[in-house]
Amino acid sequence: MHAPTDIRELTEIVIEAAATGERLEIRGGGGKAAFGCDREDASVLDMRGFASIIDYDPAELTLLAGAGAPLAEIQKLVAAQGQMLAFEPWDQAALFGGSAGAGTIGGALAASASGPRRLSRGGARDHLLGFEAVSGRGERFSAGGNVVKNVTGFDLSKLVCGSWGRLAALTQVTVKVLPAPRAIESFALDGLSPELAQAALNAAMKSQAEVAAAAFAPGAKSLTVFRLEGVEPSIRARATLLTGLLEPFGKLRPMETLDAGAFWSSIRDVAALTSASILWRLHVPPSRGAAVAQALCGAETNWLMDWAGGLVWIAGLDDAALVRDAAARAGGHATLVRAPAAVRASVPALQPASAGVARVERAVRAAFDPAGVFETGRFLDMSRAD
Amino acid sequence: MSLKLPDPDESVLARRAEIATALRAIVPGEGVINKEAELRPYESDGLTAYRQLPMIVVLPSTLQQVSDVLAYCYAEGIRVVPRGAGTSLSGGALPLSDAVLLGMGKFNRILEIDYDDRVVVAQPGVTNLAITRAVEHEGFYYAPDPSSQIACTIGGNVAENSGGVHCLKYGLTTNNVLGVEMVLMNGEVIRLGGRQGDAAGLDLLGVVVGSEGLLGVVTEVTVRILPTPAAARAVLLGFETVAGGGKCVADIIGAGIIPAGMEMMDKPAIHCAEAFVNAGYPLDVEALLIVELDGPGAECDHLIAEVEAIARANGARYCRVSQTDEERLKFWAGRKAAFPATGRLAPDYYCMDGTIPRRRLPEVLARIGELSTHYGLAVANVFHAGDGNLHPLILYDANKPGQLDTAEAFGNDVLRLCVEVGGVLTGEHGVGVEKRDLMPTMFNDVDLAHQERLKAAFDPAMLLNPGKVFPSLHRCAEMGRVHVHHGQTRFPDIPRF
Numbered sequence: 078m079h080a081p082t083d084i085r086e087l088t089e090i091v092i093e094a095a096a097t098g099e100r101l102e103i104r105g106g107g108g109k110a111a112f113g114c115d116r117e118d119a120s121v122l123d124m125r126g127f128a129s130i131i132d133y134d135p136a137e138l139t140l141l142a143g144a145g146a147p148l149a150e151i152q153k154l155v156a157a158q159g160q161m162l163a164f165e166p167w168d169q170a171a172l173f174g175g176s177a178g179a180g181t182i183g184g185a186l187a188a189s190a191s192g193p194r195r196l197s198r199g200g201a202r203d204h205l206l207g208f209e210a211v212s213g214r215g216e217r218f219s220a221g222g223n224v225v226k227n228v229t230g231f232d233l234s235k236l237v238c239g240s241w242g243r244l245a246a247l248t249q250v251t252v253k254v255l256p257a258p259r260a261i262e263s264f265a266l267d268g269l270s271p272e273l274a275q276a277a278l279n280a281a282m283k284s285q286a287e288v289a290a291a292a293f294a295p296g297a298k299s300l301t302v303f304r305l306e307g308v309e310p311s312i313r314a315r316a317t318l319l320t321g322l323l324e325p326f327g328k329l330r331p332m333e334t335l336d337a338g339a340f341w342s343s344i345r346d347v348a349a350l351t352s353a354s355i356l357w358r359l360h361v362p363p364s365r366g367a368a369v370a371q372a373l374c375g376a377e378t379n380w381l382m383d384w385a386g387g388l389v390w391i392a393g394l395d396d397a398a399l400v401r402d403a404a405a406r407a408g409g410h411a412t413l414v415r416a417p418a419a420v421r422a423s424v425p426a427l428q429p430a431s432a433g434v435a436r437v438e439r440a441v442r443a444a445f446d447p448a449g450v451f452e453t454g455r456f457l458d459m460s461r462a463d
Numbered sequence: 464m465s466l467k468l469p470d471p472d473e474s475v476l477a478r479r480a481e482i483a484t485a486l487r488a489i490v491p492g493e494g495v496i497n498k499e500a501e502l503r504p505y506e507s508d509g510l511t512a513y514r515q516l517p518m519i520v521v522l523p524s525t526l527q528q529v530s531d532v533l534a535y536c537y538a539e540g541i542r543v544v545p546r547g548a549g550t551s552l553s554g555g556a557l558p559l560s561d562a563v564l565l566g567m568g569k570f571n572r573i574l575e576i577d578y579d580d581r582v583v584v585a586q587p588g589v590t591n592l593a594i595t596r597a598v599e600h601e602g603f604y605y606a607p608d609p610s611s612q613i614a615c616t617i618g619g620n621v622a623e624n625s626g627g628v629h630c631l632k633y634g635l636t637t638n639n640v641l642g643v644e645m646v647l648m649n650g651e652v653i654r655l656g657g658r659q660g661d662a663a664g665l666d667l668l669g670v671v672v673g674s675e676g677l678l679g680v681v682t683e684v685t686v687r688i689l690p691t692p693a694a695a696r697a698v699l700l701g702f703e704t705v706a707g708g709g710k711c712v713a714d715i716i717g718a719g720i721i722p723a724g725m726e727m728m729d730k731p732a733i734h735c736a737e738a739f740v741n742a743g744y745p746l747d748v749e750a751l752l753i754v755e756l757d758g759p760g761a762e763c764d765h766l767i768a769e770v771e772a773i774a775r776a777n778g779a780r781y782c783r784v785s786q787t788d789e790e791r792l793k794f795w796a797g798r799k800a801a802f803p804a805t806g807r808l809a810p811d812y813y814c815m816d817g818t819i820p821r822r823r824l825p826e827v828l829a830r831i832g833e834l835s836t837h838y839g840l841a842v843a844n845v846f847h848a849g850d851g852n853l854h855p856l857i858l859y860d861a862n863k864p865g866q867l868d869t870a871e872a873f874g875n876d877v878l879r880l881c882v883e884v885g886g887v888l889t890g891e892h893g894v895g896v897e898k899r900d901l902m903p904t905m906f907n908d909v910d911l912a913h914q915e916r917l918k919a920a921f922d923p924a925m926l927l928n929p930g931k932v933f934p935s936l937h938r939c940a941e942m943g944r945v946h947v948h949h950g951q952t953r954f955p956d957i958p959r960f
Contacts, residue, residue: 135717136717136821137821137822137851138716139820191660191661195660199638200660202661202666202669203634203637203638212913216909216913217909218907218909218910218913219906219907219910220906220910220914222886222887222905223820223885224819224820224850224851224885224886224887224890225631225818225850225851226626226630226631226818226847226850226851226852226890226891227818227887228623228626228635228889228891228892228893229887229888229898229905230902230905230906230932231670231673231674231914231917231918231932232624232637232670232673233670233913233914233917235637235666235669235670235672236665236666236667236669236670236917238666239661239662239665239666240665240666243665244665255721256716256718256720256721257719258719259719279579282581283578283579283581283690284690285602285690285691285692285693285759287690287758287759307758307762308766310759310761310762310764310765311758311759311761311762311765313761314759314760314761314762315759360660360661360663361659362580362582362657362658362659363579363580363581363658363659364577364579365580387659388660408657408658409657409658410663412663427663428663430664431653431654433647433651433652433653434653434654434655434664434667435664437647437653437667437921438664438667440920440921441665441667441917441920441921442665443920444916444917444919444920445913445916
């Protein structure tokens with residue numbers, strides 16, 4: 078266990094690890110530790126020593142913070158200024174049986190933990206503007222910038238988002254912040270079948286209703302929910318548009334604020350499925366979501382979908398090949414989020430890439446981390462022989 | 464003008480005829496060009512200060528040909544420079560004397576439009592505007608709108624991560640591209656992304672966008688399309704001081720409003736533009752803002768009223784809201800004509816492209832004014848005010864001895880100033896050869912080494928578009944920029960703003 082508090086200390090730890098063959102598992106709040114294959118011989122590199130919020134100027138739409146800064150603290154800080162992290166990052170600890178609250182901004186970025194608003198505002202990758210990190214070479218380096226518009230050099234910020242700490246230990250991140258919507262209203266269609274729900278979602282997304290988030294929870298009392306955000310007159314106009322447009326699917330019902338909040342939290346946190354021992358997350362082309370879910374689940378209701386169909390969570394399926402094949406045939410991929418340790422020891426968490434892409438990924442990882450300091454075995458695709 | 468590019472490989476040059484024969488076996492007919500007169504049109508891109516005849520031009524029309532050409536060049540150790548429409552303002556497609564120039568213009572078809580997934584799949588040689596043209600009858604459009612959109616290609620947009628006046632609200636190319644098919648330097652074809660959200664593994668697509676042709680040759684692009692907003696309205700706002708305009712921009716964003724576009728011009732730019740197109744701009748203000756809102760009509764009306772109120776609270780002495788779409792476009796006509804309009808003041812201009820934290824705008828403009836006095840050259844400033852992307856236009860006369868060098872020195876100082884105040888070297892034009900040697904003002908050697916190793920992971924032999932983006936070891940003292948002489952740009956009909 079290492080818990081550096083400054084970048085010099087961190088650099089020394091990484092250099093030492095590279096020299097001795099020690100492997101480092103970069104960790105923030107630790108909520109996602111049960112993701113991927115269990116590690117036996119990796120030392121935890123606790124990044125919570127890099128927790129300060131360094132610069133926040135609401136008018137510049139940027140926030141510079143230590144990667145170990147608590148996500149909840151950042152969200153509270155920007156909310157107090159009427160702003161938000163628009164990709165709706167969320168603490169995924171509950172997915173793994175833990176309790177939310179300890180997650181860090183670095184952890185949310187490294188895992189690409191984007192919420193329902195990813196549909197309209199983009200994901201974690203679209204909101205990291207720049208960073209400072211220590212690579213597996215034990216070298217401190219920076220990339221990107223501290224301004225919202227920048228094309229200087231390779232966009233390494235995209236690369237570290239969703240990299241699960243396999244390239245570098247982030248120490249500082251500059252994220253884009255945006256004004257929070259002044260009003261949020263959600264509208265539901267009740268009792269639609271998955272096919273009809275998908276058709277309604279497609280129709281809404283093709284319209285000028287500017288739907289901010291759109292999700293479906295299956296079942297006898299299925300809910301198809303559309304979230305509109307903005308200024309009141311705009312929401313009113315778009316709600317009228319949507320109500321008329323979706324008339325063939327039933328009566329669009331405004332939701333009570335509390336009910337809507339609870340619905341979106343449950344969708345984001347996958348609350349209905351967290352008791353299952355196996356949980357998959359599928360990224361597919363949005364129009365294919367319901368079809369893929371039904372092909373895999375039949376009439377069961379062990380799934381839900383977000384991002385207008387682009388994100389499907391499925392619980393309980395243990396045939397990895399079947400799930401991954403279905404995702405791939407639809408043009409997407411499947412992530413094994415939660416499973417018993419024995420399953421995680423043989424089924425890779427991330428859908429294996431094509432041979433060509435896998436080769437490039439290995440070369441990229443080796444470029445940042447030639448000694449494999451951050452290769453803990455978690456992803457069952459070790460880039461060094463052992 | 465001198466520019467240090469990688470030393471030509473004499474052994475490659477000696478085999479020029481043999482290489483052309485081999486390439487003709489891959490791309491038959493007129494797809495291989497090696498006569499000097501026919502190579503001439505390819506000697507430069509939008510950065511016309513630099514010209515270099517390529518060794519051979521190859522114009523493939525199939526994926527297999529691209530793959531075979533690259534595999535052949537890889538095996539033979541021949542450098543390759545990819546090219547779209549050649550509109551780069553930073554020299555991204557500048558040829559090398561010993562390199563094959565790979566023109567992707569024949570990849571000009573839209574392959575698929577899927578409204579349910581809200582994507583267009585296009586070949587890289589399709590122009591930016593053609594994507595919108597293909598879907599607008601169904602009420603859709605492609606959001607990134609670089610000013611050269613009638614000519615620039617989507618493949619070039621991917622290479623440069625192109626922006627436009629609407630990118631504060633709708634993002635750059637990188638936020639609107641979902642997938643690519645590309646060929647690596649060794650000829651291998653890979654697909655990155657798709658039509659869905661995040662990547663399965665590393666987000667390689669994210670680094671390919673904006674990689675300026677250094678990582679691979681894109682052969683297919685999947686972009687997100689959006690429903691066209693129901694309405695758009697713009698307001699013109701005039702201020703007595705630049706600081707007043709800057710404060711208004713900050714207050715608009717502070718009020719939670721992200722306009723579709725928010726542009727600022729300083730007094731010289733206002734006067735040039737107004738004299739050029741009679742847009743109806745007020746001439747007695749120091750700063751002019753164009754703020755455009757889009758969305759449902761009710762939203763535009765509501766927010767325009769708020770913007771007006773914010774502007775008046777900030778002492779705006781001029782305020783005019785567009786009443787018709789025609790009037791709105793007239794507001795923009797002046798702004799879009801700002802670059803060529805400077806021709807009324809001086810025969811040449813040199814366009815810069817830095818981004819700064821917006822709060823530093825008054826100070827940066829004041830210091831640019833001091834530099835203007837110091838160097839004895841006038842400057843007009845246009846500014847993508849919402850995102851801090853500053854385009855100072857340095858005015859000079861290339862026919863006066865020394866003025867070109869002076870303009871370049873001035874420009875370098877402006878970019879250093881952008882970095883010094885916490886900004887960056889380029890907001891949307893790319894590094895290319897133009898800002899290559901200024902990269903060390905923003906990144907140290909370790910930073911740059913991490914980027915160059917990423918390049919090597921894709922292209923270990925460093926054969927793809929060498930000499931771009933990264934500073935050369937043997938730097939020349941003077942570097943060229945976007946020089947426009949008497950309005951004679953390479954693409955005089957393409958708007959530049």
